[in-house]
Amino acid sequence: MTRTELRGIPQPDQSFASFMGLPAVYLRGAKKSFGEKEVLRDVSLLINKGEVVSIIGPSGAGKSTLLRCLTLLDRFDAGELAYGNVSVAKQEAAHALYDDAAMQLARMRFGIVFQNFNLFPHYTVMQNLTDAPMVVQGRQREEVEVQARELMERLGLSEHADKVPCELSGGQQQRVAIARALCMRPQIIYFDEATSALDPRLTADMHALIRELAADGMAVGIVTHEMGFAREVSDRVLFLFDGQIVEEGSPDQVMESPKDARTRDFLSRTLD
Ligand SMILES: Nc1ncnc2c1ncn2[C@@H]1O[C@H](COP(=O)(O)OP(=O)(O)O)[C@@H](O)[C@H]1O
Numbered sequence: 001m002t003r004t005e006l007r008g009i010p011q012p013d014q015s016f017a018s019f020m021g022l023p024a025v026y027l028r029g030a031k032k033s034f035g036e037k038e039v040l041r042d043v044s045l046l047i048n049k050g051e052v053v054s055i056i057g058p059s060g061a062g063k064s065t066l067l068r069c070l071t072l073l074d075r076f077d078a079g080e081l082a083y084g085n086v087s088v089a090k091q092e093a094a095h096a097l098y099d100d101a102a103m104q105l106a107r108m109r110f111g112i113v114f115q116n117f118n119l120f121p122h123y124t125v126m127q128n129l130t131d132a133p134m135v136v137q138g139r140q141r142e143e144v145e146v147q148a149r150e151l152m153e154r155l156g157l158s159e160h161a162d163k164v165p166c167e168l169s170g171g172q173q174q175r176v177a178i179a180r181a182l183c184m185r186p187q188i189i190y191f192d193e194a195t196s197a198l199d200p201r202l203t204a205d206m207h208a209l210i211r212e213l214a215a216d217g218m219a220v221g222i223v224t225h226e227m228g229f230a231r232e233v234s235d236r237v238l239f240l241f242d243g244q245i246v247e248e249g250s251p252d253q254v255m256e257s258p259k260d261a262r263t264r265d266f267l268s269r270t271l272d
C-alpha cells in the first residue's frame with residue numbers, strides 16, 4: 001500500500017448507512033464556476049459499492065460538469081473528493097486541494113462510458129479494450145487479452161473482436177465502450193447519457209447489464225435525461241437543479257411524490 005492510500009481517509013456521512021465500507025465515491029461541498037457563472041453550488045453525494053445512482057435534471061443543471069470533475073477531466077474549485085480510501089481532493093481555505101499521486105490512483109478506480117462512446121476509430125474492438133489497461137495500468141498483454149475475451153463473451157461481442165467501430169451497430173459500439181471501461185477493473189462505472197435506447201430492445205439489455213454489474217458489487221453512476229430508464233434501474237435518484245441537488249431519494253419517492261416544487265415542475269414537463 002502506498003502512502004497516498006494510507007492518508008486522508010474521508011468520513012462518509014452516516015445517514016447513508018454505508019455498511020458496505022467506504023463508498024466507492026464520496027463528494028462533499030463541491031463548487032465549480034466558469035468565470036462569473038456558478039455551475040455547481042455545494043454538491044455532495046456518495047455512491048456505495050453495489051449501488052446504482054442516477055443524476056437527473058434539466059439541461060444546463062450542471063450534470064456533465066459534475067461528471068467531468070468526478071472523472072478528473074476537470075477540477076472542482078472547492079470541496080472534498082475521495083475514491084474509496086484514496087483522498088483525491090481536500091478542502092483547504094475554501095479551495096479544493098488536489099493530490100497528483102492520488103489522482104493517478106483514483107483513475108484506476110473508475111471507468112466512464114461517454115454519450116458518443118469515444119472509441120478509437122482505427123483500433124479493433126480488441127485493441128480498444130486492451131490499450132488502456134496495458135498503457136495506463138502497465139498490465140501484461142496476455143492477461144489483459146484473457147480478460148478482454150471474457151468481457152466480449154459476456155457482452156455478446158466475441159465475433160466482433162477484430163472489427164473496427166464503424167463496422168458495428170450503435171448498440172454494439174455502446175457495448176464495446178462498456179467493455180472497455182470494465183477492462184480497467186473499475187470499482188465504479190459512470191455513464192454520461194450513454195444508456196440511451198438506441199433501439200427499444202436494447203434498453204432491456206442495458207438495464208439487465210447494469211443490475212448485473214451492481215450485483216457483482218460495482219458502483220454505478222448514471223447521468224441521464226431518460227426518466228423512465230432512471231426510474232427502473234436506479235436504487236437512488238438525485239435531482240440536480242441549477243447546480244444544487246434539490247432532492248434525493250428512491251426512484252418512486254423522487255418521481256412519484258417529489259417534495260420539491262422544482263422537481264415537480266421538471267417531472268411534469270418530462271414525463272408523459
Ligand atoms: N467549459 C465551460 N465554459 C463555460 N461554461 C460552461 C462550460 N461547461 C459548461 N458550462 C456551463 O455550465 C452550465 C452547466 O452545463 P452542463 O454541466 O453541461 O449541464 P448539463 O449537463 O446538466 O446540461 C451551462 O450553463 C453551461 O453553459
Ligand SMILES: [Mg+2]
Pocket residue numbers: 063064065
Ligand atoms: Mg450534459
